[in-house]
Amino acid sequence: MVIAKKITINNRFDGMPKPSDFKTIEEELPPLKPGEFLAEAVFLSVDPYMRAYAHNIPLGATMVGSQVAKIIESRNDKYPVGKHVVGKFDWRSHTISSGLPTVIQGAGNAPAPYLVPDLGNLPMSYLLGVLGMPGSTAYFGFLDICKPKNGEVVAVSGAAGAVGSIVGQIAKIEGCKVVGITGSEDKGRFLVDGLGFDGFVNYKTDDVAKKLDQLVPEGIDCYFDNVAGEISSTVIGHMRDYGFVGPFRPTTMMWKTRPENYLYQERSGEAFQQILKWLQAGRMKYHETITKGFDNMVAAFIEMLQGKNLGKAIVKVAKSSLQSRLTLYSPITTNGINKHQMPSSPIKRAISGGVNMVKARRYIFEKQFEGLPKSTDLRLVEEELPPIKDGEFLAEAVYLSVDPYMRAYAPRLSLGRTFIGSQVAKIIESKNDKFPVGKYVVGEFGWRTHSISDGRPLEVGRPGAWLAPELEGLPLSYTLGILGMPGNTAYFGFLELCKPKSGETVAVTGAAGAVGSIVGQIAKIKGCTVIGIAGSDEKGKWLVNELKFDHFINYKDPDFEKKLAQAAPKGIDCYFDNVGGQISTTIMNKMNLFGRVAVCGAISGYNDKSAARADPVQFPLVFSQLKMEGFVVHRWADRWFEGILQNKKWIKEGKLRYKETVTEGFENMFKAFVDMLQGGNTGKAIVKV
Numbered sequence: 001m002v003i004a005k006k007i008t009i010n011n012r013f014d015g016m017p018k019p020s021d022f023k024t025i026e027e028e029l030p031p032l033k034p035g036e037f038l039a040e041a042v043f044l045s046v047d048p049y050m051r052a053y054a055h056n057i058p059l060g061a062t063m064v065g066s067q068v069a070k071i072i073e074s075r076n077d078k079y080p081v082g083k084h085v086v087g088k089f090d091w092r093s094h095t096i097s098s099g100l101p102t103v104i105q106g107a108g109n110a111p112a113p114y115l116v117p118d119l120g121n122l123p124m125s126y127l128l129g130v131l132g133m134p135g136s137t138a139y140f141g142f143l144d145i146c147k148p149k150n151g152e153v154v155a156v157s158g159a160a161g162a163v164g165s166i167v168g169q170i171a172k173i174e175g176c177k178v179v180g181i182t183g184s185e186d187k188g189r190f191l192v193d194g195l196g197f198d199g200f201v202n203y204k205t206d207d208v209a210k211k212l213d214q215l216v217p218e219g220i221d222c223y224f225d226n227v228a229g230e231i232s233s234t235v236i237g238h239m240r241d242y243g244f245v246g247p248f249r250p251t252t253m254m255w256k257t258r259p260e261n262y263l264y265q266e267r268s269g270e271a272f273q274q275i276l277k278w279l280q281a282g283r284m285k286y287h288e289t290i291t292k293g294f295d296n297m298v299a300a301f302i303e304m305l306q307g308k309n310l311g312k313a314i315v316k317v318a319k320s321s322l323q324s325r326l327t328l329y330s331p332i333t334t335n336g337i338n339k340h341q342m343p344s345s346p347i348k349r350a351i352s353g354g355v356n357m358v359k360a361r362r363y364i365f366e367k368q369f370e371g372l373p374k375s376t377d378l379r380l381v382e383e384e385l386p387p388i389k390d391g392e393f394l395a396e397a398v399y400l401s402v403d404p405y406m407r408a409y410a411p412r413l414s415l416g417r418t419f420i421g422s423q424v425a426k427i428i429e430s431k432n433d434k435f436p437v438g439k440y441v442v443g444e445f446g447w448r449t450h451s452i453s454d455g456r457p458l459e460v461g462r463p464g465a466w467l468a469p470e471l472e473g474l475p476l477s478y479t480l481g482i483l484g485m486p487g488n489t490a491y492f493g494f495l496e497l498c499k500p501k502s503g504e505t506v507a508v509t510g511a512a513g514a515v516g517s518i519v520g521q522i523a524k525i526k527g528c529t530v531i532g533i534a535g536s537d538e539k540g541k542w543l544v545n546e547l548k549f550d551h552f553i554n555y556k557d558p559d560f561e562k563k564l565a566q567a568a569p570k571g572i573d574c575y576f577d578n579v580g581g582q583i584s585t586t587i588m589n590k591m592n593l594f595g596r597v598a599v600c601g602a603i604s605g606y607n608d609k610s611a612a613r614a615d616p617v618q619f620p621l622v623f624s625q626l627k628m629e630g631f632v633v634h635r636w637a638d639r640w641f642e643g644i645l646q647n648k649k650w651i652k653e654g655k656l657r658y659k660e661t662v663t664e665g666f667e668n669m670f671k672a673f674v675d676m677l678q679g680g681n682t683g684k685a686i687v688k689v
């Protein structure tokens, strides 16, 4: 007769779990049936996921978890007495198992118990960490999702924990510069001096943004996020991107979890073999914080959640009455970051300037915006342009675009320059055969009436000028919308990142705007059910009655969440995010397993004076295994005309409809801009000179 102990969950956790939320129960185990074996726990794993999954566990049920256990009785030849086995046996001292996989509530099947393989001199407890689930998480999660390259900069949060400490070391093996983010100086020093990280940020005492500026001024290429919240927002804000200040980087942010349930289970041997080799070759180090005694499970769990562990937290079941805590870590003292030079990227400046000829009007960026832009932040001036040189042309603006990105990029712009923006302009003089007089050119010339250009980008990483496509009778202004940047944003961003399938449900925010209205219509062309979300019921009528969206929800409606659930009874498969913020988190919480999120913009926060607050998206990302990816449309610069031609074809076939909100007069640029930021436009906002 065996008396087993199990630890059950007694209360729903309210914040940090308390000892009183658990109950230890002793029970007598029944005799084994044929096919079963009895295993006695030797090491139990303590992991953060237990906190996250706890709400799926019925009160009174045993806490979930894995362990290494010794087989002490068996009626199953595959599991002989005396062998050790790794299994999802939960928080129990003794377990009867038939060797079949078990279900983790809300997370699919856990692998079947397996016999401990030959580990050479390494301890069995490693199978709960570096050679088990946390090791596989680091190996696949980092290598497959971040796809690090030699010389890149990697940041990892939760860096001194089971997963993070392995991620950082794999990054070093891959030749990356690695910064760990952790909650104590001791841990930070351990990362640098013990594991070879290049630097660390103590998120409790450092100004994270400033410290990242010091450690990795070149920006971060890969971020392995273990923590979510403000730290992650700051790190992501520090990532290299496609902007005015850094080298071209097509993916500003890639956040995805696996596209298939437990896909890595069948490849777990690959992670095991590779990590075992690294450990045996001394290329990877591993640390455990071991708590002794089954009765200390709860204490070990709470302390791990409080960040008291270094490396993997485990519990070793002591047969003796010794119930002590032991840490295998001894702090190492030298501090500092290893010098590691990354190539810096030059910024090329504007090309025009010189002697006076033609009178141009332009808006100077006079004062950095604070909240909603004020008219005094820009200044309209007149200037005389010089004669054009060989290779240049002079173009006169016909339509100018006002776009949300102008507000979003403003903090990176230097004062005194012409304010940014695209226009379609008529070439009125030319010394460049590629841009003949009389043709129309689309270019990022800024807010100005006349521009001299040689067709090349004004700044590194920005698009150059191109001749307007053949319009076949469509209005010239379309080149700033559906047959230009916003049309391509919808076409590539939606199709390439959401990869919609017929029958799926698609949600799009900013649905009545330039990009969103095209996304929703392309989703209809692809056979999807479309939910459009925008800020006025009038816009909603246009979306449903004219563009044939299936549903409209006004995000200002206090019943937004309820209406979303009604509109998407089968959940949401694809989300095209134009707005960010809490609306986006609410939508992501309604997404189906393996859903896809294309992050196009975050206009809900562009005018915020302080950081916007929203519930973290990492919860649905992880537990619904969503793939979320940010993009800048110029990623598809080499396929630019594919998008334009396809959208034109759909317009011609009557499958795409298009609307513009046109403001007359160059002197009304600012008004048009601010109206658009406040939702005054339906479809594309443009200014006619």
Ligand SMILES: NC(=O)C1=CN([C@@H]2O[C@H](COP(=O)(O)OP(=O)(O)OC[C@H]3O[C@@H](n4cnc5c(N)ncnc54)[C@H](OP(=O)(O)O)[C@@H]3O)[C@@H](O)[C@H]2O)C=CC1
Pocket (backbone or CB within 6 Å): 403, 404, 405, 408, 485, 486, 489, 510, 511, 512, 513, 514, 515, 516, 533, 534, 535, 536, 539, 555, 578, 579, 599, 600, 601, 602, 603, 604, 605, 631, 632, 633, 634, 676, 677, 678, 679, 680, 681, 682, 683, 684, 685
């Ligand atoms: N990643 C990329 O390459 C690109 C990204 N973008 C992004 O796509 C998004 C849409 O751009 P675009 O279609 O040109 O602009 P829109 O034509 O959609 O105009 C902006 C709209 O944003 C909405 N809006 C304003 N404030 C809020 C708020 N607090 N919450 C929710 N919605 C708000 C308003 O509509 P409403 O009445 O519904 O509130 C407004 O009409 C932007 O975020 C932009 O930055 C655009 C082009 C390229």
Ligand SMILES: C/C=C/C(C)=O
Pocket (backbone or CB within 6 Å): 404, 405, 406, 408, 600, 601, 602, 632, 633, 634
């Ligand atoms: C190119 C446009 C980018 C955003 C964020 O609007």
